[in-house]
Amino acid sequence: MPPCEIIDWSTVPNRHVPGxxxxxxxxxxxxxxxxxxxxxxxxxxxxxxxxxLPHVIHLLAGAITIELDSGETFGLNAGQTCRLAAGVPGHRxxxxxxxxxxxxIIDHLS
Numbered sequence: 001m002p003p004c005e006i007i008d009w010s011t012v013p014n015r016h017v018p019g020x021x022x023x024x025x026x027x028x029x030x031x032x033x034x035x036x037x038x039x040x041x042x043x044x045x046x047x048x049x050x051x052x053l054p055h056v057i058h059l060l061a062g063a064i065t066i067e068l069d070s071g072e073t074f075g076l077n078a079g080q081t082c083r084l085a086a087g088v089p090g091h092r093x094x095x096x097x098x099x100x101x102x103x104x105i106i107d108h109l110s
Contacts, residue, residue, distance in 0.1 A: 009038055020048040022095075035107040041095045050090030054108045057082045062101030064093050 012027040022045035029036040041064060050069050057066075058081045066074045066082060069090040076082050084091055086108070095101045 007036065012038075014040075018048065019045050021046045033109055035109060037103075037105045037107065039103045039105055041093060041101040041103070043095055043098055043100060045101075046094040047092035050092055052088075052090050053084075054086040054088075055082075055084045056106040057084070058104045060102040060104055062095060062099045063097045064101045064103070065096050067092050067094065 007029050009027055012029065015026045015028065017024045017026055022042045024042075024045060024047075025040040027038045038060075041062070057076065059076050059078050061078050063075065063077045066076060066084070068074075068088065069092075072089075074082065075096070
């Protein structure tokens with residue numbers, strides 16, 4: 001593994017990922033133990049599944065709600081970061097407000 005890897009996100013293809021309402025768009029860099037993503041969530045987006053991976057989510061633009069399958073919700077605005085630990089209840093994202101939300105996400109895979 002090189003000591004420093006540069007990711008030019010402008011060269012990473014955007015992948016269309018359908019949601020329960022709306023579609024998200026992912027740019028992904030995959031590594032052995034983690035996945036890095038820049039994700040765009042359009043207005044009205046709601047994830048179509050409950051995710052159980054641990055994440056660090058830094059919101060670059062817009063606003064989202066992170067909903068836990070326990071019923072708890074947490075609002076995240078541009079400039080804020082959320083850490084979802086391993087073993088937390090399932091969670092999903094939906095946008096709030098009238099702007100596309102853009103997140104930088106670190107998924108821990110191991």
